[in-house]
Amino acid sequence: MKNPEKSGKVEWKPGNMLYPLPAVMVSCQREGEKPNIITVAWAGTICSTPAMLSISVRKERYSYDIIKETGEFVVNLVSKELVRAADYCGVKSGRDVDKFAQMRLTPCTLNHIKAPGIEESPVCLACKVVEVKHLGSHDMFIAEILGVTVDNRYMDEKNKFHLNQAGLVAYSHGEYFELGKKLGSFGYSVRKTDKKSAGRRKRK
Numbered sequence: 001m002k003n004p005e006k007s008g009k010v011e012w013k014p015g016n017m018l019y020p021l022p023a024v025m026v027s028c029q030r031e032g033e034k035p036n037i038i039t040v041a042w043a044g045t046i047c048s049t050p051a052m053l054s055i056s057v058r059k060e061r062y063s064y065d066i067i068k069e070t071g072e073f074v075v076n077l078v079s080k081e082l083v084r085a086a087d088y089c090g091v092k093s094g095r096d097v098d099k100f101a102q103m104r105l106t107p108c109t110l111n112h113i114k115a116p117g118i119e120e121s122p123v124c125l126a127c128k129v130v131e132v133k134h135l136g137s138h139d140m141f142i143a144e145i146l147g148v149t150v151d152n153r154y155m156d157e158k159n160k161f162h163l164n165q166a167g168l169v170a171y172s173h174g175e176y177f178e179l180g181k182k183l184g185s186f187g188y189s190v191r192k193t194d195k196k197s198a199g200r201r202k203r204k
């Protein structure tokens with residue numbers, strides 16, 4: 001809904017309005033205990049070489065101590081088939097429930113770390129914590145990505161991975177969305193072939 005009666009901009013007090021974001025399912029496990037999943041939206045890519053990402057987690061979360069103690073976690077991307085489970089893992093605590101069991105998810109073994117991934121996720125990133133930064137409400141776990149495990153169903157005969165066919169989900173302002181129409185690809189604004197076809201479209 002866009003209100004045609006109103007124009008201009010209004011300023012709000014500082015807050016988190018950087019959207020859309022990926023809401024990811026972060027799996028973790030202490031040796032000898034059940035594996036757990038926490039949904040995290042305050043997550044991001046922070047370095048290419050070495051491949052690094054960060055997740056920000058409140059100290060009160062059951063997962064916080066597990067990740068701090070083990071120094072490991074797995075970032076599992078969320079597809080539309082997983083979105084209900086992602087929401088559940090974001091409102092229920094591992095202190096009270098076994099989220100893998102409740103959501104009928106399967107822990108899977110990954111290389112490099114002991115924490116399990118989620119078999120049903122299209123991409124699992126095995127992460128090793130390299131730094132914990134206290135920011136305020138959240139601590140930021142800065143981690144190196146030691147391994148990337150992808151679902152074979154999205155690989156074609158030429159071994160090309162079609163991530164955007166996995167029905168990935170974005171989180172924006174309290175709501176979940178399935179990614180929709182493709183608008184372009186990296187660098188398309190300056191590519192000759194795209195410019196030509198844009199011109200052809202205009203002339204029609």
Ligand SMILES: Cc1cc2nc3c(=O)[nH]c(=O)nc-3n(C[C@H](O)[C@H](O)[C@H](O)COP(=O)(O)O)c2cc1C
Pocket residue numbers: 023036037038039040041042043056057058060061062063064086087089090091092093094095138171
């Ligand atoms: C979409 C979504 C995003 C969330 N993002 C974060 C986050 O970035 N950091 C965080 O500490 N909690 C976040 N939460 C809340 C935790 O996932 C939630 O408190 C969860 O129950 C914690 O699980 P645990 O106690 O088993 O660790 C989010 C919840 C939802 C639904």
